[in-house]
Structures are given as structure tokens and as C-alpha cells.
Amino acid sequence: MAEAVFFYLFTGAMLAAAWSVVFNRQPLYSVLSLLVVMFCLAALFVMLQAYFVAALQVLLYAGAVLVLFLFVIMLLNLAPEALARMRVFTWQGGGALLGLWLAFLLARIFAASAQDEGALSAASAPRGSVEAVGQLLFEKYLIPFELTSFIILAAIIGAVTLGKREVPAKR
Amino acid sequence: MITLTHYLLASALLFAIGVVGVLTRRNVLMILLCIELMFNAANLAFVAYARALGDTGGQIIVFFIIAVAAAEVTVGLAITILLSRQFKTLNADEVSFLKW
Amino acid sequence: MVMLAWTILLAPLAAAGLVWLVGIHRKPLASSAAILGLLIAFGCALQLFLAGRSGALILPLETNFAWIALPGLTIQFGVLIDPLSLLMTLVVTGVGSAIFIYATGYMHDDAAYSRFFGVLSLFAFSMLTIVLATNWVQLFMGWELVGFSSYLLIGHWYAKPAAAEAGKKAFIVNRVADFGFMLGILMLWAYSSADPAQRTFNFLQLEHAGLVHGAMPVLIGLLLFCGPVGKSAQFPLHVWLPDAMEGPTPVSALIHAATMVAAGVYLLCRAFWLFEGLPEVMTVIMWVGGVTAFLAAGLALVENDLKRILAYSTLSQLGYMVMALGLGGRTAGMYHLTTHAFFKALLFLAAGSVIHGTHEQDIRKLGGLWHDMRWTSLTFLIGALALCGIPPLSGFFSKEAILTVAFARNPALFSLGVLTAGLTAFYTGRAWFVAFTGKARGHHGHESPPVMLIPLFVLAALSIVGGFLGLPALIASGVHGAAAPHGGAGHAGGLLVMAVSIAVVAIGLGLAWLLYGKQVVLPGQVARALALPTSFVEQRYYIDELYSWYVLHVQQRYIARSCEWVEQRVIIDGLVGGITALTRWLGFTVRLLQTGRVQAYVLVFLVGIVWLLTSALH
Numbered sequence: 021m022a023e024a025v026f027f028y029l030f031t032g033a034m035l036a037a038a039w040s041v042v043f044n045r046q047p048l049y050s051v052l053s054l055l056v057v058m059f060c061l062a063a064l065f066v067m068l069q070a071y072f073v074a075a076l077q078v079l080l081y082a083g084a085v086l087v088l089f090l091f092v093i094m095l096l097n098l099a100p101e102a103l104a105r106m107r108v109f110t111w112q113g114g115g116a117l118l119g120l121w122l123a124f125l126l127a128r129i130f131a132a133s134a135q136d137e138g139a140l141s142a143a144s145a146p147r148g149s150v151e152a153v154g155q156l157l158f159e160k161y162l163i164p165f166e167l168t169s170f171i172i173l174a175a176i177i178g179a180v181t182l183g184k185r186e187v188p189a190k191r
Numbered sequence: 192m193i194t195l196t197h198y199l200l201a202s203a204l205l206f207a208i209g210v211v212g213v214l215t216r217r218n219v220l221m222i223l224l225c226i227e228l229m230f231n232a233a234n235l236a237f238v239a240y241a242r243a244l245g246d247t248g249g250q251i252i253v254f255f256i257i258a259v260a261a262a263e264v265t266v267g268l269a270i271t272i273l274l275s276r277q278f279k280t281l282n283a284d285e286v287s288f289l290k291w
Numbered sequence: 292m293v294m295l296a297w298t299i300l301l302a303p304l305a306a307a308g309l310v311w312l313v314g315i316h317r318k319p320l321a322s323s324a325a326i327l328g329l330l331i332a333f334g335c336a337l338q339l340f341l342a343g344r345s346g347a348l349i350l351p352l353e354t355n356f357a358w359i360a361l362p363g364l365t366i367q368f369g370v371l372i373d374p375l376s377l378l379m380t381l382v383v384t385g386v387g388s389a390i391f392i393y394a395t396g397y398m399h400d401d402a403a404y405s406r407f408f409g410v411l412s413l414f415a416f417s418m419l420t421i422v423l424a425t426n427w428v429q430l431f432m433g434w435e436l437v438g439f440s441s442y443l444l445i446g447h448w449y450a451k452p453a454a455a456e457a458g459k460k461a462f463i464v465n466r467v468a469d470f471g472f473m474l475g476i477l478m479l480w481a482y483s484s485a486d487p488a489q490r491t492f493n494f495l496q497l498e499h500a501g502l503v504h505g506a507m508p509v510l511i512g513l514l515l516f517c518g519p520v521g522k523s524a525q526f527p528l529h530v531w532l533p534d535a536m537e538g539p540t541p542v543s544a545l546i547h548a549a550t551m552v553a554a555g556v557y558l559l560c561r562a563f564w565l566f567e568g569l570p571e572v573m574t575v576i577m578w579v580g581g582v583t584a585f586l587a588a589g590l591a592l593v594e595n596d597l598k599r600i601l602a603y604s605t606l607s608q609l610g611y612m613v614m615a616l617g618l619g620g621r622t623a624g625m626y627h628l629t630t631h632a633f634f635k636a637l638l639f640l641a642a643g644s645v646i647h648g649t650h651e652q653d654i655r656k657l658g659g660l661w662h663d664m665r666w667t668s669l670t671f672l673i674g675a676l677a678l679c680g681i682p683p684l685s686g687f688f689s690k691e692a693i694l695t696v697a698f699a700r701n702p703a704l705f706s707l708g709v710l711t712a713g714l715t716a717f718y719t720g721r722a723w724f725v726a727f728t729g730k731a732r733g734h735h736g737h738e739s740p741p742v743m744l745i746p747l748f749v750l751a752a753l754s755i756v757g758g759f760l761g762l763p764a765l766i767a768s769g770v771h772g773a774a775a776p777h778g779g780a781g782h783a784g785g786l787l788v789m790a791v792s793i794a795v796v797a798i799g800l801g802l803a804w805l806l807y808g809k810q811v812v813l814p815g816q817v818a819r820a821l822a823l824p825t826s827f828v829e830q831r832y833y834i835d836e837l838y839s840w841y842v843l844h845v846q847q848r849y850i851a852r853s854c855e856w857v858e859q860r861v862i863i864d865g866l867v868g869g870i871t872a873l874t875r876w877l878g879f880t881v882r883l884l885q886t887g888r889v890q891a892y893v894l895v896f897l898v899g900i901v902w903l904l905t906s907a908l909h
Contacts, residue, residue: 027193031201038205038228042212042221050224057205061231068198068242073250077234080257081227085264089224092268096220096275118897119214123207125904127200152247153254161251168258175262182269210897214890222889287887 026067034060051089058082072153198239206232219274219281223267230260292342293354295335296370299380300419302331307412314405321405325412326391332419333384340377350374353495355425363488369425371494378625379422379557382632386549387415389746393640394541396743397647401539407447411545414440418550422557426492427476430558434472434518437554438465441546445538457534464531468521475514479565482511498564512565512572515558516579523555523609526583530835532606533590536598540643543598547605548635556609556628559616567619577617581704581711584610588714592721597642597652600722604678605635607711611693614704620696627689630757634677634686637750641671644739644747645726657726664738668727670747675723677754679716679796685757694788705788713795720803 037056044050058081065074157165209232212225234253241249275281306328314321342348355369391411398407417440420433439462446458476492482502483490491497502508519525524532532552536543546552559566559576566572587606594600608631615624644667645660646652661668677686690712697705738744884895 023193027197031197034201035204035208038208041224041228042208042216047218047220047224050221054224054227057228057231061235064198064201064235065238068238070238070241070250070253073234073238073253076254076257080261081231085227085261088264088268089220092271093220095272096281118894118901119207119210122210122897122901122904123203125901125908126203126206128908129904153250156247156251157254160248164255168255171259171262175265179265179269182266182273213893214897217890283889286889 023067026063030060030063030067034064047093048090051086051093054089055082055086058086072150075150195239195243199236202232202236202239205229205235217282217284219271219283219286220268222283223264223271226267227260227264230256292339292348292352292372293370295339296352296354296372296423299332299335299339299384300370300416300423302328302335303412303415303419304328307409307416310405310409310412314409316405318404321408322391322395325408325415326388326395328412329384329388329391329415332415333381333388336377336380336384339372340381343372343374343377348372350377351495353425358429364490366428366492367426368429370423371425372423375557375560375625376422378629379553380419382553382629383415383418383422383550386632386636386750387418387545389749390541390545390549390636390640393544393643393743393746394539396740397541397643398539403447407444407539410440410443410447411541414444414545414550418554421554425494427479427494427497428492430561431469431473431476434469434522434554437522437551438462438469441535441542441551444542444546445535447539447542448537451537453534454537457531457537461531461535464528465521468517468528471514471517472521475511475517478507478511478514482507494561502565508565508569509571512569513575515562515565516572516576519555519558519613520579521555522558523552523613524583524606525555525579525610525613526586527834529583529587529606530838533599533602536596536602540598540639540646543602544636544639544643547602548639549632552605552609553628553632556612556616556624559613560621560625563616563621566616573617573619575617577614577701577704580610580613580615580617581707582610583607584614584711585707585714586610588711588718591718592714594718595653595655597645597654597657597722597726598639600654600718601635601638601642604638604715604718605631607715608635608678611690611708611711614708615693615696618696618700618704620693623689623692623696626692630677630685630689630754633750633757634674634684634754637670637747637754638674638678640743640747640750641667641674644743645671647739647743648737654722654726658729660727666738666744667747670744670751671727672723673751673754675719677757679719679800680712680792681796682793683755683758685754688758691789691792694792698788709791709795712792713799716796716799717803720800721807724803724807 034057037053037060040053041050041057044053058077062074062077062082065071065077206229209225209228212228213222216222216225234256237249237253237256241247241253271281274286278286280286303325306324309324309328310321314324339348339352343350351371351373353369353371355367357365358368359366391408394407394411398404401407414437417433417436420436421430422433424430424433442458442462445461446455448454449458479497479502480490480492483492483497484500485503491500502511521528532547535547538546566576584607587603587610591600591603591607594603608627612624612627612631615621615627642652645657645664648664648667649657649660651657673684677684680687680690682688694705694708694712697708884891
């Protein structure tokens, strides 16, 4: 029972925060709403016994990525009004409806595929510990793990190059 | 009783909200934020499946997604800064020089 | 023997190649290469002929190589030696050699001397390709090559508008005929066998196997006859030949006496097995020949240009040959072709000698040449008498053979032939009396050099003895299966025919003498008395006018304009423009998708995904 309470609590908070991310006029608030989403997600991960991932979620997303967003927002010093205009009523607003339709479809697919599993059995071993994940990561997924560093290296170089380039006068 | 389906529905809704954001916000920064939402929706689905199938591999994928997302955000934000410098705008509609 | 056969065909080609590649600025090399090439061919042909006589060579000799090999269709290129082709080869190379030698004298000062000989060699090769062809495709190739090289030769003096026009005219008129001819060849192939893999163009195989049941032989025969109508200048496509006299005289002699125009007659002989069994086609052929013979003789009556008189005479004699073939007289036709090649080449060359000596070819301005150009006149006289059919010259025998056949088969055509013989005698006599006897009218010629006279003597000798060479027997030996109709004077009624034709010729010559030699009545008075027919003949029966009316008022005005409309409106505006417009419209439409907005792309992308998912779920 407690599980259901926590699930609905965190899920509700997460969706509400996500809504806020999308429809908030002020970017800063959006970022902060995203922070809430991250925390709720981490909580859900904990409920799913993925402790390590939950920790990463908080550390990486909340700690690193969102701070980066905040930095950029502050760096650019954006005026809220210029950014806030929505276009739900332009033709691309149809995309919103499309997104909802997509959600419905995804739900149907997931529901169809999850039928066999039924309830999440408490019997399955809690294998989301740091030890379990770490072992898997450094044994079975060692090469992909190492390759990830290349991606990050590339991203760093790209970011530095883009950010540092002296912009020529607009032609 | 909370089943896998509950988690997956939550993931789908989160993803859809992200899609709506990507499609409707005109600020490049906001589009990036909404992409993060979509990433996290995928993460949730993976972790839920990892739990349901008793396979920790799903969590490893989440780890990778987080790494890639970090890289993506880094480059994306660099581009955003460049855009605001060069075009003095963050409106995605105005940055349409790839048109025709 | 096979080597000899190939040498006949390839020696002129080698000569042409030599002239074109290295001889174009070396006049002696050019002419000697051309002459040597043809003489080699003549020598080889002679050797083959003698071998065939002695029995060392079994005729027919056929050698082929696969020229174009496609799945289900092999087109061969080869050499076929049988009595027919051998005789024709001897005529072409022999008379041709005489003309080539003559041409070195006639064209001596021509600026394009080497080019002339190069084209002559090419022409000889083309003609031999026709004669020695083993199949219809090779023959057609030679046929077209002859058309092309004759275009070059007739238009040799292309700076002269009339010559250029005449070359064009010959080419175009022949093209009209060749179209039908080609259709005929293709139909012949299609009906040569029921089994597509067995179809053939080969002469001997076709002759042996015949056509399949259900073929349309009459149509095929008529279409094939289109070819000779064009090449042998039969009515109504005869219009190109008189104009072709714009070419140098050796060309006239070569093309219009010995070779090109004879190709049509040769073709009729070659495919005689086909025509023989088709009475309808034979009727058409004989009447076309007879009408041509008569009409052309009529045209020659009022012509004043010496070469053109000979051209009409050629038409007339070709008509004779075609008529003979149409009547079933294969031997007679081929016989006349041979003797005609001798004496008509002689006449043309003699006329060329006159033109060379006086620079004049209007007979009204000539006269008394007998005194200035004794040898030329003598040879011309021999040729003229042979043409009239005075015994014992060669023309007498061959003409006799034709008239005998006509007498036996078709009285109407016989009387037409006799009438034509009279007209022939008359216009020949006219040319002789006006140009060669009497007093000179301002032009004093000088005799031509020996290099021109010697060929004349050779041809004159051939014209005299041509009747005694046993040619009919040789020709008849080449007929496969079908009984050769008897020509010759020994036939029943032969004496009657002989008497009639000699009488008619005598009347014709006598009239000519009275009018132009003795001048009892002035020719102008006769012309006035017969004003209507004279003007009709002088306008060449208005056939050229008919054609130009057709071209200008029907073809250009209606057909060409409709074609132009189709081209401009349908093809260019419709097809080309339509495709352009469609492409532009599509591009414009698709371009609208390229908004440059990231989110629009995302939207399209999502629509696609949603569509895929939706269709996957249902």
C-alpha cells in the first residue's frame, strides 16, 4: 500500500513538474522544475531498486547538467518575454496533439508487452546495488564503458571549440 | 498494486510532455530542456524493465544514456551560446538559414 | 580461289583507303592506285572466270564470315561467285577500268583530282559489294554505299549549284525507293522460315528453300522492285538520272552506263526465282520497264544536251532490260545489260572526249566534229550504231533477244519495244548528224590524248564483238532449276522480229538523216506542226513539276506543317515542357517542406513514427 502511495505521489509530482518545464514562461523556473523531475525520478528509481542509477541521476543530472543550464541562462541573460511565446495555436501546435497520441500509442505498446510480467515481484533479487552495477559495468560492458569516454571527450572538444571561436562579422 | 504497466505509463506520459515541449517551445534552450525530459522518460522505462525482468543490463543502459545526454547537452549548450552571439536570438524559427 | 574472290572485293577498297589516307595530295599515286586496284579486281575476276570455264572451279563459290552475330540473327559478309555475279563483276571491273584510265586524261586539270579517284575507288568497292553479296543485308549495304558514293561523284563539282542539286536529287530519289526496298528485304527475311532461328538473308538458301506458306509474296516482290525502280531509274523515279549528268563525264559513264543503274537489273536477276513465280509482279515490272523505255526515248528526241541525250537513252535501254526481265527473259535482260555497258560507256566516253575537246555539250552549237576529231567520231559512231541495233554490232543481238521474248509473250509490249527502237534510232541519228556531220558551228575541237582514246578503242572493240562472245550461254548457265527462256535469233518468229526491228531502225535513222542530215524539212517546222506533244515532251511530261508541286504544296504545306505542329506543340511543349513543368512543380512543392525550422522537421519525423507505430499496431 505504501508503495502505491509513494508511486502516485512521485509520479504525480514528476508529471506536474514536467508540465511546468514545458509551459513555464521563465526559463529559470523551467530548469528548476526539471530539477524536481530529476529528484522524483530518482525516487522512482529507488522504488525500482536501482539505487546506483538513482544516485547517478541526482549527481549527474541535478548536479552537473542542470547547473550547466543555469550557467548558460545566466550567461546569456535572457529576457523572459522574448522566450515565452508559445505556439499551441499555430499549425505546429498540432504537434502537441501528435505528442499526446504518441503517448497513447506508447502506453498501448508497453501495456501489451508488460502483460506477461504482471506485478513486480518482490522476489526478484535487488541487483541495483553499486556493487552489482559496477561488476557488470567493468566486466561485461567494459568496452562500451571505455568508449563512452571518447564520446565525452568529443563533446568536450566540441564545446570548447564552439564556445571559444572568435565569431567573424556577419556576412 | 503497482505493476510494470504503471511505470511504463508514467514513462510514456513524461515522453509525450517532452515531445510537446520540443514541438511548441521556440527557445532553443527550452527545446534542449525538453529533450532531457524525453531522455529521462526512456530511462524510467529501462529501469522499470530491468526491475521486471530481473536484468541489471537495463540499468547499465541508463548509465550510458546519462553519459550521452551529458555530452549532448554540452555541445547543445555550446551551440546555443554561439547562436545567441551570432544571431542575437535564441528563437529556433529565426534560425532557418538552412531553408531552401 | 577464295583468296581471289576476296581480292576482287577488297582491292578497290584498299585503293580507296590508300588514296584517302596518303594520296590526297599525290595525283599520280591517287590515279594509279585506283586504276591498279580495279585492274587487280578485273584480273582476279578473269582468272575465276577462266577457272570456271575449264571446270577447275565449281560454281557457285560462296564464302562468308559472320559480320554481325546476334542471338537468333547472324548477318554475314561474304563473296558469292556464280555465273551471274562473275559476268557482272567482269563488266563492272572491265568497263570500270577503261573508264578509270580514261578519267586520268579527262580529269587531268581538275583541282580535286585525287578526291575524284578516291571516290571512284569507293564507288567500285560499293558496286562490287552489291554484285558479290551473299545476302540481302550485304547487298543493301552496298546499295546504300553506291547511293552515297554516287552522290559524291555527281556532286564532284559541288561549287556549281546545279551539280550539288543533282547530287542531292539523286540521293533523295534513291532514298525514297530504298525505303520500300528495305521493307521488302525485312519482309523477305521474316517470311524466309517459320522458325525464327532459321530465318536467313542468304541468297542461295532463300532460293533453295523459298518462302514459307502464308507469306505475302506479291507485296514482297513489289517492295523489292522499289529498289531497282530507284537505282535503275525506272519511271516514275527516273528524274534523278538526267540531272546526274552534271557530274564529270567519266562518272556519267561509270554510274549511268556500266554499274550503278545496272545494279537494279542485276538485283532483278538475283531474285529472279522470287519474281518468276509472281505473275502480278512480273506484269508490273514489264510495264514499268516498257513505259520507261518508251517515255525516255521520247524525252531524248527533244533534248539538245549531248550527255542528256545519252542519259535518256540509258533510261530507255534500262527500261528495255527491266521489261525483258518482267517478261521472263532473264538471259535477254542480262545480255542487254552487258552489251549496253559496253556501248553506252563508249558513247559517254566519246561524248566526254567531245566535251573535253570543245568545252561544249549542246549539239546545236556543235557540228562537223567528224573533221576535227576523227577517232572520237568514229568510236561514237560505233557506239551509236550498236545502240540503234545495227547488225552485227553487239546491241543488235541483245536487243533482238529482248524483242524476241516480247514477241513471244506480250504483243503489246513488243510493239512498244519496236516503237522505242525506232525512236532510239531517230534520236541517235539526230545526235550524230547534228553534232558530228555538216559544218562546224563556231567550235573547233581538238582530238583527245591517247590515254582517253585507248579506252575508247577497247570499248569500241567490245561493242563490235559483244554479240559473239557467247554471253547468253554463260548467263543461262547461272539459272538454277528454272528453264532459261530462249533468246537469240534462232527462235521461232526470230526472223520476223529481226526484219521488223531492222526495218524500224532503218526508218528511224532515215528520218533523222532526212531531217538533220539532208535537212529536207527544218526540224523547227516539224516541232511546230506537232506543237502539243512537243511541248509535253519538252517539259519532261511534267513529272518534275508534279514532284515539286507535291513537295511544295502537299508535303511542305500539309505533312511538314502537321509534323511541325506535333513537334512544336506535342513533343517540345507537351513532353519536354511538360516534364520541365512537372519537375519544377514537384520541386517547388517539396521545397516547401524545407522550412529550415528544426521543429518542423521534428514534426514530420514524428508523424512518420506515429504512422509506423499505428500501422504496426493494427
